[in-house]
Amino acid sequence: MRVVVDVAGSNPEEGNRLEQDPRVGSELLCVVRAVLKKIGRKVLVGDRVLVGSVDWVDRRGMIEDTFMRKTELSDPPIANVDHLLVLFSLEQPRAEPFNLTRFLVEAESVEIPVTLALNKMELVGEEMLSSWETKLHSWGYKPLFCSVDRNLGLEALENILKGQTTVIVGPSGVGKSSLINALRSAPDTSDGEEIDKLQVSWHKWLGDQRVGIVSKRSGEESTPRGFLADTPGFNQPNLLKVTKKSLAQTFPEIRQMLSASEPSGCAFNDCLHVGEPGCVVKGDWERYPYYLQLLDEIKIREEIQLRTLGTKRESDVRYKVTEMGVRHAEPRLQPKKHRRVSRKRINQSILDELQEEDTDPEEIEEDGALRG
Numbered sequence: 372m373r374v375v376v377d378v379a380g381s382n383p384e385e386g387n388r389l390e391q392d393p394r395v396g397s398e399l400l401c402v403v404r405a406v407l408k409k410i411g412r413k414v415l416v417g418d419r420v421l422v423g424s425v426d427w428v429d430r431r432g433m434i435e436d437t438f439m440r441k442t443e444l445s446d447p448p449i450a451n452v453d454h455l456l457v458l459f460s461l462e463q464p465r466a467e468p469f470n471l472t473r474f475l476v477e478a479e480s481v482e483i484p485v486t487l488a489l490n491k492m493e494l495v496g497e498e499m500l501s502s503w504e505t506k507l508h509s510w511g512y513k514p515l516f517c518s519v520d521r522n523l524g525l526e527a528l529e530n531i532l533k534g535q536t537t538v539i540v541g542p543s544g545v546g547k548s549s550l551i552n553a554l555r556s557a558p559d560t561s562d563g564e565e566i567d568k569l570q571v572s573w574h575k576w577l578g579d580q581r582v583g584i585v586s587k588r589s590g591e592e593s594t595p596r597g598f599l600a601d602t603p604g605f606n607q608p609n610l611l612k613v614t615k616k617s618l619a620q621t622f623p624e625i626r627q628m629l630s631a632s633e634p635s636g637c638a639f640n641d642c643l644h645v646g647e648p649g650c651v652v653k654g655d656w657e658r659y660p661y662y663l664q665l666l667d668e669i670k671i672r673e674e675i676q677l678r679t680l681g682t683k684r685e686s687d688v689r690y691k692v693t694e695m696g697v698r699h700a701e702p703r704l705q706p707k708k709h710r711r712v713s714r715k716r717i718n719q720s721i722l723d724e725l726q727e728e729d730t731d732p733e734e735i736e737e738d739g740a741l742r743g
Contacts, residue, residue, distance in 0.1 A: 372414065374399045374422055374432065399425065399432045412437060416600065417450040417536070442483050445612050447602040449538050456532070457487050458541035458550065461503065461516075462494035468506075470607055472661045474540060475512070477608035479621035485512075486531055490546045492516040492523060509657060511623025519549045529554055538600040542607075551599050615669045619644055624656050 376397050401422055403414055414420060418437050425432040440450045455478045459466040466489065478485045487507065492500060500516060507514045515531070517524030532554070539547045619625045625644065628651055629636055638649025643666065646654075 372401050372403065372434065374401045374420060374434065376422075377419070394427065397430065399430050401432045401434050403434045404436075407434070407436070413448070415440075415443070415448050415450040417452060419451065442481060444481055444538065446477060446608045446610075447538070447540060449600060449602070452536045452538045452600065453483060454532065454535040454537040455481065455483055455485050456537050456539045457485060458539055458545050458547055459487075459489055460491040460545040461489050461499065462491050464542065464544050466503075468658075469661050469664070470542065472658060473607045473610065473665070474542075475510075476613060476618070476621040476665065477610055478540070479623075480610070480613045480617065486515065486528075487512045488515045488517055488524075488528060490517055490519060490550065493518045493521045506657070509624075511627065517550075519546050519553050522553070525550075525553060532597045532599070535597045536600070537597060538602060540602050540608075543603075548601055551601050554599065610665070610669065611672075613665075613669060615643060615666060615673060616641065618662070618666055618669060619652070622658065622662060624658060625652050625662075628652050 376394050376399060399422060401420075407414065414434055414437055418440065420434045420438070421436040422432040423435045442452055443450050444452070444455075457471075457474050457478055459471055459474075475485070475487070489503060504514060504516075515524060515528055517528055519525070528550075539551065541547055613621065632651040635651075637644070637647070637651050639647060642650050642652075644650055644652035645663065645666070
């Protein structure tokens, strides 16, 4: 796992106190400490981590701990992003409303700002663009139409992404990597002095950088244009963190109806908006069938989880407070799983095996025949 050094020799939570340290901005190839794997703490892309046992010659180290995350996405797994760009294409492949709804629900569940962009606008006519704009406005979104091939709408999109850490999600083939390359290749002269000061050539940083190339300056505040994270295309999000109670809040239409009915709201606090008495969410909006379909899917998943895991499940992690008053996580061992087997039990198992070997199958058959 590659780690970019942001702070060297001080607490990352306190900021970089050694700004001129030459180690800042360098890359380290790190392994994850075994105890983190035992307690089930995964290290995600975008995590701020504590690295120890650093070999600055070979550029290697060990990830010893992860710091608290501001945000976390499960699909795709990434941490500490502050903006999410949902990218679909109008054609090749054509955007499908229900699949688009799944992506938007996953994005809304993270509770970070969401921007919806539709690529390949050059492949459709004005009537199709107007139809999609009207549809998405009724959903509660203001879409941004763009074309990477024709360089249309990219300037407006760049202004939205400026100064933010953005992750781009969407199905395969919609143009995520092409969009990232197009945005990276646009020169930005605003921080020319900073680039000259750090002696980084223009073509190295502001040139066309393919997705997957990690800049060695990514630990620096090098450009006001922000950071972009590409993700592999997948058919549909799994919605594992969306519950039947939280699903309604991922639909802007429901939020708007609940807000308009304040302070009364629905008659029941646990209303799922499926026709309960006193429910203010009526079913006369376009995506209501999608809401019901997703709700049924989540109910089935939660019932399976309840039967499999039960209601009470002990955590795999336990916390100890150190002398300095800091909580330290360590793995919780399963009862009797790691207990040494007694000698008496070992000897008894050996005797049982010997007794089974001494027993002749033919004698057993003859004995059975005589008894018969």
